[in-house]
Amino acid sequence: MRLSRYFMPTLREAPADAQIVSHQLMLRAGMIRQEAAGIYAWLPLGLKVLKKIEQVVREEMDRAGAIEVLLPTLQLADLWRESGRYDDYGDEMLRIKDRHDRDLLYGPTAEEVITEIFRAYVKSYKDLPKNLYNIQWKFRDERRPRFGVMRGREFLMKDAYSFDIDEAAARRSYNRMFLAYLNVYARLGLKAIPVKADPGPIGGDLSHEFIILADTGESEVFAHGDLVEMGAPGPDIDWDGDLEPMVNQRARLYAASDEMHDQARFEAEVPADKRMTARGIEVGHIFYFGEKYSKPMKALVTGPDGKDVPIHGGSYGVGVSRLVAGIIEASHDEAGIIWPDAVAPFGVAVVNLRPGTAEVDAVAEQAYKALGDLGKEPLLDDRDDRPGAKFASIDLVGIPWQLIVGPKGVAEGVVEIKRRATGERQTLPLDAALKVIAG
Ligand code: ATP
Ligand code: MG
Numbered sequence: 001m002r003l004s005r006y007f008m009p010t011l012r013e014a015p016a017d018a019q020i021v022s023h024q025l026m027l028r029a030g031m032i033r034q035e036a037a038g039i040y041a042w043l044p045l046g047l048k049v050l051k052k053i054e055q056v057v058r059e060e061m062d063r064a065g066a067i068e069v070l071l072p073t074l075q076l077a078d079l080w081r082e083s084g085r086y087d088d089y090g091d092e093m094l095r096i097k098d099r100h101d102r103d104l105l106y107g108p109t110a111e112e113v114i115t116e117i118f119r120a121y122v123k124s125y126k127d128l129p130k131n132l133y134n135i136q137w138k139f140r141d142e143r144r145p146r147f148g149v150m151r152g153r154e155f156l157m158k159d160a161y162s163f164d165i166d167e168a169a170a171r172r173s174y175n176r177m178f179l180a181y182l183n184v185y186a187r188l189g190l191k192a193i194p195v196k197a198d199p200g201p202i203g204g205d206l207s208h209e210f211i212i213l214a215d216t217g218e219s220e221v222f223a224h225g226d227l228v229e230m231g232a233p234g235p236d237i238d239w240d241g242d243l244e245p246m247v248n249q250r251a252r253l254y255a256a257s258d259e260m261h262d263q264a265r266f267e268a269e270v271p272a273d274k275r276m277t278a279r280g281i282e283v284g285h286i287f288y289f290g291e292k293y294s295k296p297m298k299a300l301v302t303g304p305d306g307k308d309v310p311i312h313g314g315s316y317g318v319g320v321s322r323l324v325a326g327i328i329e330a331s332h333d334e335a336g337i338i339w340p341d342a343v344a345p346f347g348v349a350v351v352n353l354r355p356g357t358a359e360v361d362a363v364a365e366q367a368y369k370a371l372g373d374l375g376k377e378p379l380l381d382d383r384d385d386r387p388g389a390k391f392a393s394i395d396l397v398g399i400p401w402q403l404i405v406g407p408k409g410v411a412e413g414v415v416e417i418k419r420r421a422t423g424e425r426q427t428l429p430l431d432a433a434l435k436v437i438a439g
Contacts, residue, residue, distance in 0.1 A: 001346070003381045007044050010393045020216045022328035023148030025337050029397045031324075038145025038153030045397060046324065048345035050156065053323050054135055056187050056342060057158045064180035064239055066131040066160050069117075071110050073137055077103030079112040082297050092140040106139035111293050111315055114161040118311070119299035125165045128301065128311070129173050133160035135320060147216070149321045150281070156321040162314045165303060170288050170312040174206050175243040177286050177316040178251075179233050181210050185283065186232035188323065189340030190330055192283060193227045195255040199287060206288035206314070209257060211280035214329040219282055222266050223255035225274040257282075281326045288314040337398030338421050347376035348437055349399040351390055353406035355382045364405040367415065367430060371403070374438050378403075395420065401437050 007030075014024035026032050031046030042050055058068065074096070080086035086093075086105075094106040107113070114132055122130065135158045145153050162173035178194065185192035192210045199207040211221050213228070233246055254269045256262070257280075266275065293299065294310035303309050319326075331338045339345070348371055352364035364380065371378035379399060381390050387406075394402055404416040409427070417433045418425045426436065 001379050003379060003383050006379070008393075008397065009043065010396060018148065020147050020150070020325075020329070021332060022150065022216075022325035025328050025332060025396070026148055026325065029337060032149060034148075036153075038142060038151070040149055040152060040154070045345045049324050049327075049339070049343050050321060052343040052345075053188065053327075054156070054158075054320055057184055057318055057320060058135065060180045060184045060187070060235075061133050061158070061160060063183075063235055064131075064176045066133045066177075066180075069114075069132050069134055071107070071113050071134045071136055073107055073139070074104050075107045075110070075113055077105055079116055079297075080105065083112050083115075083293050084296060085112070092142065094139045094141050107136075108138055108140045109157075109315070109317070110134060110136075110159055111161065111313070112297070115293045115297045115299050115313070118161075118163055119294075119297065122163065123301055125301050125303050129162060129164045129169055131160055131162040131173060131176075133158060133316075148325055150325045151218075152321065155319065158318040158320055160316040162316070163299075163311045164313075165301065165309070165311065167288075167290065167312055170290070170314055171206065172243070174286065174288050174314050175247045176239060177314070178208065178247050179237065179243055181284050181286065181316075181318070182232035182250075183235060184318065185210065185212065187342055188327060189342060190283075190323075190327065191228055193221070193223055193255055193280075194250055195221055195223060195257050196251075196260050197257070197285060197287065198260060200289065204288065205251075206286075208251070208286055209282050210284035210286075211257065212283055212326050212330060213278050213280045214326070215279055216329055217279040217281040219257045219280050220261075221255065221257050221276075221278055221280045222261050222263075223276050223278075224253035224270045225276045227253050227255055228276065281322070281329065282319070283323055283326050284316075284318045286314065286316040288312070332398075335392070336396035339398040339400060341400050344377075344398065344400050346379040346399050347371070348401040348403055349379045349381055349394045351381045351387075351394060351402055351404045353387050353390070353404065355384055357407060359410050360405055360407055363410050363415065363430065367403055367405060367434070370430075370434050371437065374434070376401075376437060403433060403437065 009030040011028045018024040032040045096104045138157045164170040190212045192212050194208040197207040197209040291310040300308040350368045354360040368380045402418040414427050415433050416427050
C-alpha cells in the first residue's frame with residue numbers, strides 16, 4: 001500500500017473525551033471513528049487489525065474442533081420468549097419492530113438462535129459432541145459505553161456453543177475451550193489469566209473469565225502469581241485426549257475477580273510472596289450452563305438407551321473488538337502503539353525521506369516490491385512531508401519495522417532499519433536489511 005493513496009487520518013492530538021490510552025491512540029492513529037455513543041466505524045487501519053485478531057481466534061477455534069457458522073444480527077423475540085430471557089434481559093437489549101409489527105431484537109448473544117438450529121438437525125447422541133462458533137457483531141445497550149471499543153454498544157464477539165450428552169462430556173468440551181483461549185491470547189502477545197467467575201444459577205466450577213493485566217482495566221483481580229508465568233499449552237496438544245490435568249494445573253490456583261474474591265481463602269491458599277493483586281481487562285468468558293436452554297427449548301437427543309434427553313450446553317465468548325484496545329493497553333509507549341507482529345496492520349513501513357528524487361525513489365520502490373514478495377505487507381510512505389512528521393506518524397500507528405531510505409544512505413549503498421518495539425537501529429545494504437526483516 002502506498003500511503004499517498006491510502007486513508008489513514010492520523011491526528012496530532014486525541015480528543016479530550018478519550019480517557020484511556022488505547023482509546024486515545026486508536027483515535028490518533030485513525031483506526032476508528034465514533035458515529036454514536038458506543039458505536040464506531042472501523043477505518044482501514046483499525047479494520048486490518050480487527051481482521052487479524054479475528055483470524056487468530058478462528059484458527060484456534062478450528063484447531064480445537066469448533067465449526068464456524070454465521071448467525072444473523074437480528075433475532076426473533078419469540079425465540080427469546082421460549083427460553084424465558086426476553087423479559088429478563090432488561091434494558092441492554094435493543095428491541096426492534098419490523099413492518100409487520102413483529103418483535104425483533106439485535107442479538108446481544110446467540111444461545112437461543114444456536115439452540116434452535118441444533119434442535120432442528122441433531123437428534124442422536126451419536127452426532128455429539130458439537131461445538132459451533134460465530135464471529136459476529138453484537139449489540140448491548142450498555143448503560144455507560146466508554147473507553148472506546150473497550151465497552152461499546154455495538155461490538156464484535158466470537159461466541160462458541162457446545163452441545164454434549166451429559167455433564168462429563170460437557171466438561172471435556174469446556175476444557176478444550178479453556179486451553180484454546182490461552183493459545184489465542186498467547187498468539188496475540190498477551191498474558192491472560194483464567195479467573196473463577198460467577199457460574200450463575202446452576203452453580204458448579206465451570207465458569208472462567210480470561211483477564212489481561214492492565215492498570216486501566218475495569219476489574220480487580222486477585223491471583224496466584226504462577227498463573228501469569230505458566231503461559232499457554234501451545235497448539236500441539238492432543239485435543240481429543242484427556243485435557244483435565246492441563247486445565248487443573250491452572251484452575252486449582254487461586255484466581256478471582258472482585259465479586260468472587262474471598263480474602264481469607266486467598267491468604268490461606270497463596271503464599272505471601274505469590275499473592276498478586278492487579279487490575280485487568282476481561283477479554284473472554286467461558287461457562288457451562290447444562291440444560292438451561294435445551295430444557296425449555298426442547299433441544300433433545302436420543303441417548304444410548306433410546307431415551308430422549310436435553311443436551312448439556314456451554315458458551316464461550318471472546319471480545320474480538322475489545323481485544324484491539326486491550327492489546328494497545330498492553331503494548332504502547334509515549335510515541336504510540338507497538339503492534340505485536342501477529343496483528344500488525346502492516347509488517348513494515350518503507351519510509352522514503354525524499355520522494356521525487358529519482359535514485360531514492362528507485363531504492364524505496366525496490367524495497368517495497370521485495371517486501372511485498374516476502375509477504376511482509378509493506379506500507380510505502382511516499383508522502384511529501386518532513387522526515388520528523390513521517391517518523392512520528394509511523395511510530396504512532398505502531399508498524400513493527402521501519403526501513404528508511406534517504407539520499408545520504410542511497411549514495412553510500414545502505415538503508416536504515418528500525419525495530420519499533422526496541423528502537424534498535426541498523427544501517428545495512430538493502431539485501432541484508434531485507435534478510436533481517438524477513439526473520
Ligand atoms: P462485562 O462484564 O465486561 O460487561 P460480560 O460478562 O457482559 O462482560 P460476556 O457476555 O461474557 O461479557 O461476553 C463475552 C466477551 O465479550 C467479554 O468477555 C468481553 O470481552 C466482550 N464484551 C462484553 N461486553 C462488551 C462490550 N460492551 N464492548 C466490547 N466487548 C464486550
Ligand atoms: Mg456485560
